[in-house]
Amino acid sequence: MTETLQTARPTNIDAVTARHLLVGRDAPFEPDKGVAAIEALAAAGDADALCTLATLRAAGAWTSHSWPEAMDLLQQAAELGSVDARSQLGLLSPDRTLADRVRAGDLRDEGRWRELRHSINLEEWVRPRPPVQVCQVPRIWIAEEFARPELCEWLVSRGRDRFKPALMRDATTGVASALDSRTCSDFVFDVVDGAIVMLLLRIKISNATSIPVPHMEPPQIFHYAVGEEIKPHHDFLFDGETGYGPDGSYTGDRLATFLMYLNDGYEGGALEFPFAEYRYKGRTGDAIFFTSQREKKPDPKSLHGAEPITRGEKFILSQWIHDRPFTA
Numbered sequence: 001m002t003e004t005l006q007t008a009r010p011t012n013i014d015a016v017t018a019r020h021l022l023v024g025r026d027a028p029f030e031p032d033k034g035v036a037a038i039e040a041l042a043a044a045g046d047a048d049a050l051c052t053l054a055t056l057r058a059a060g061a062w063t064s065h066s067w068p069e070a071m072d073l074l075q076q077a078a079e080l081g082s083v084d085a086r087s088q089l090g091l092l093s094p095d096r097t098l099a100d101r102v103r104a105g106d107l108r109d110e111g112r113w114r115e116l117r118h119s120i121n122l123e124e125w126v127r128p129r130p131p132v133q134v135c136q137v138p139r140i141w142i143a144e145e146f147a148r149p150e151l152c153e154w155l156v157s158r159g160r161d162r163f164k165p166a167l168m169r170d171a172t173t174g175v176a177s178a179l180d181s182r183t184c185s186d187f188v189f190d191v192v193d194g195a196i197v198m199l200l201l202r203i204k205i206s207n208a209t210s211i212p213v214p215h216m217e218p219p220q221i222f223h224y225a226v227g228e229e230i231k232p233h234h235d236f237l238f239d240g241e242t243g244y245g246p247d248g249s250y251t252g253d254r255l256a257t258f259l260m261y262l263n264d265g266y267e268g269g270a271l272e273f274p275f276a277e278y279r280y281k282g283r284t285g286d287a288i289f290f291t292s293q294r295e296k297k298p299d300p301k302s303l304h305g306a307e308p309i310t311r312g313e314k315f316i317l318s319q320w321i322h323d324r325p326f327t328a
Contacts, residue, residue, distance in 0.1 A: 013037040015048040022052075022062070023190040035062045042073070050077035051085040055195050071117055074196060078113040088197050089116040091151050092125060099150075126200055128208040131289070135276050138302040139291045142280070143208050146287040147201070152262040154197065156315045159187030159221045166222065166230075181231040184306075186318075188220040205258050205319055209289055214325040215255070221262065224269055224306065224314040232274055232305035235320060236298040245328030253298070255323040258289040259316055266312030275301040293323065 013021075013033075018041065020027035021034030035056065041049035050073050056063045058070035077085035090099040093116045102112060131141040163185035189198055198219065206213045222230075237244070238253035259271070261282035270281040271288065280288050292302045 013041075015041050015046055015052065018049070019052055019192050022056075023192055025190070031062045039063075045080060047077045047080035047082035047085070050074075050080065051082040051088075051195075052192060054085070055192060055199070058196050058199050059191050061191050067122060070196060071120065071122075075113050075117040078116075084195065086113070087154060088195060089113060089120070091148075091154055091197055092120045092122075092200070094121070094124070095119045122200065126204040126207055128204050131208050134280075135273070135278050135290075138273060138276060138299055139294075140273065140276070140278065140280075141208075141289050142282075143287040143289070144282070145285055146204070146208070146260055147285040149284045151197065151201075152260070152284050152315075155221060155317060156262050158189070158193055159223070163187050163221075163223050181233065183228040184222050184224045184230060185228075186220050186222050188218050190218065194219065202319070205321075208287070209256055209258060209321060211256060211321050212325075215322045217254075217320040217322070217326050219317060219319045222314075222316050222318055224309045224316075226309050226311065226313070229269075229308040230306045232272070232303050234292060234298065234300070234303055236292045236302075238298075250328040252322045252324040252326065252328065254292050254320050256289055256291045256321045258287060258319040258321065260287040260319075261285065262315035262317055263313075266309055266314045268307050268310035269314045270307050271304060272307060273302075273304045275303055296323070 015038065017027060018034045018037035021030045021037070023029070023031075038049050038053050038056070042053045053063075054070045054073035054077060055061075057066050057073060059065070074085050074088060078089055086102060090102045093099045095116070098112065098116060098119070102116065128143060128146060131143040133139065133141050164187070166182050166184050166186040191199075194202075202213050202216060202219065205216075235254045235257050238251060243249045243251050261284060264283045270279045272279045273290075282288060290302060290304070291299065293299055294301075
């Protein structure tokens with residue numbers, strides 16, 4: 001344990017409440033209080049608190065930043081029974097035989113969590129295959145087999161029963177509302193929901209797009225049921241004059257959109273770019289990304305939409321990326 005964990009004082013806050021305090025969900029936004037509770041619970045051997053603390057260490061969120069310590073904490077959490085920590089180690093490990101045995105519930109060897117943790121090479125994990133550009137106007141790239149199906153399944157499971165009607169935000173007024181042009185639902189990740197896996201996935205997206213992680217909005221999953229769609233639209237927000245964000249001073253805009261398919265087997269739902277006469281429908285784990293700006297100005301030819309689902313359901317991870325560090 002770290003010195004911080006050793007000196008943390010006991011608390012009567014449980015791990016779930018502490019996590020809510022970190023992000024202000026169903027509780028006041030009191031991250032300092034939440035971190036103190038998580039550290040105290042982790043020092044007392046609470047597996048779920050250790051798993052959460054691993055995420056905070058990896059993110060450097062309200063605590064020191066250390067990937068080695070984060071992975072050690074994740075291993076400790078797995079050894080103490082955290083289902084979340086165990087699933088993350090299985091997803092991150094390149095040893096598919098060992099990971100599959102863990103997924104199947106073969107837990108007889110307690111040293112397996114240490115073995116899984118030490119099989120993980122983080123630098124290799126975040127290194128994507130070179131994307132392939134498929135269109136110049138608008139600029140579009142394909143990154144097939146960007147993620148394994150097990151990871152996609154894990155992401156969908158994080159949002160199960162938590163999807164809400166998707167809203168469109170007006171950058172000028174700051175008001176988000178439901179529109180007939182977007183009939184899907186979404187789930188937005190916070191740092192706790194995304195855990196270590198999402199932190200690494202965003203680094204991998206950064207490496208594929210060559211745009212830094214701090215430029216990214218919170219990631220989200222869109223869910224499309226039968227008949228649901230999003231009609232052709234642009235992703236850029238800034239009107240060129242009116243700032244937005246918490247204090248109204250943010251003047252950045254979306255530079256690129258990265259979409260990763262989390263499932264396949266449905267009918268309909270293709271992504272269409274009318275100006276390019278280009279359509280794309282990825283398989284599980286495939287990704288596509290495109291720019292919304294050209295020469296530092298909104299690109300009207302980046303117009304795109306998702307066709308209605310005619311059978312089954314579609315889940316897709318969306319990561320909007322700005323032209324500067326995102327603070328709105």
